[in-house]
Amino acid sequence: MGSVIFVDETTAGGRGDGWGMEIAEERLALRELIRRRIFQEVAEGGAAQSGAAATAAGSRLVRPAAADRPVDPQAQTEAALAAFGRNGFLVLVGDRQITDLDEEIDLPLGTEVTFLKLVALVGG
Template identity: 80%
Template sequence: MGSVMFVDETTAGGRSEGWGMEIAEERLALRELIRRRIFQEVAESEAAASRLVRPAQEGGRVDPQAQTRAALAAFGRNGFLVLVGDRQITDLDEQIDLPLGTEVTFLKLVALVGG
């Protein structure tokens, strides 16, 4: 089992400290990596504005499946880029090698409304 470090950045120069997530597989499709990240965020109730998940409205519950659909749609319309190491991933179905300690950067190009 390995660990992936997620880092969020913005085109304005903001950068999160990052947070780790355990990944059992050595390779995953980007689509699955995004899904797991969102489900982890929801499970830990850490849906902050700087993350992919949007906070629930006034005590409501966050639906991780809906959040995943919104994030995948945002990726499809270039709402954010994903960098694994120094390489940009452009296809949601691309298999990504995830050796121990891989840094995955989510670079937000615009505000992720709905995702």
Template identity: 60%
Template sequence: MGIVRFVDETTSGRRSDGWGLEIAEERLTVRELIRRRVFQEVAEYNARTPEVFQGLVQPQDAERVLNGYAMRRARRIGPEAQAELALEAFAGNGFLVLVADRQVTDLDDEIELALGTEITFLKLVPLVGGGWPPRRRNSSGWCTSSSTWSRPRTPSGSPRDCSRSST
């Protein structure tokens, strides 16, 4: 059992002070780690319901502001829906996960959580003017961006539209 430290960074160089989450297991998948982070963020937001949600990904019906995401109307956020958005964002390169400065690339990768492990979430900012990464479907049903090919699926395995932005 130990405290895992979550730190958010952006490509522009901004870095949060970070915060800790107690995790009993010594190993977790990236998927479960993201879920636990999001569930904690949502629980803290729902307990206070401030005007701005400061979490990993943008909730439905919210707009990006300087220090997070402003909710269009005061409401509670559903942890399952928010976790699904985060898993989709990871799968769509909306953010990278670095464990001890090593990138993990698959939701099913297992991470060893030694005492004091720091996990960095590097948030990638979409380019102005369209979804990111840019994708199109070819005649075989595969999506392509500049250098990768993939059959579009959400983290739960259901089909996803290539043009959908995940951030």
């Protein structure tokens, strides 16, 4: 069993602290890696951050739920996959950009996976 390190960055220069997740497989499709990341965030209560705290940190793919509803990890996964499809964020594994959700990624021990949130240009 190995682990990957997730790092969240923004094009504005923000970089969150990395956090690790255990992965049993040595190869996974990007789609599955995103799904596992979101389910892990939900399990660890990552969505419990207030909307302002999550936005300020620039991290986490899970968006906070309304106070009266639990977070649905499947709906969060679908939203993240849709955001990837419309270039809301890029995924880099090491120094290589992954452009296809179904691409199999090699995940040796300690692989850094960067989620780069793209910030819209003012007036664009």
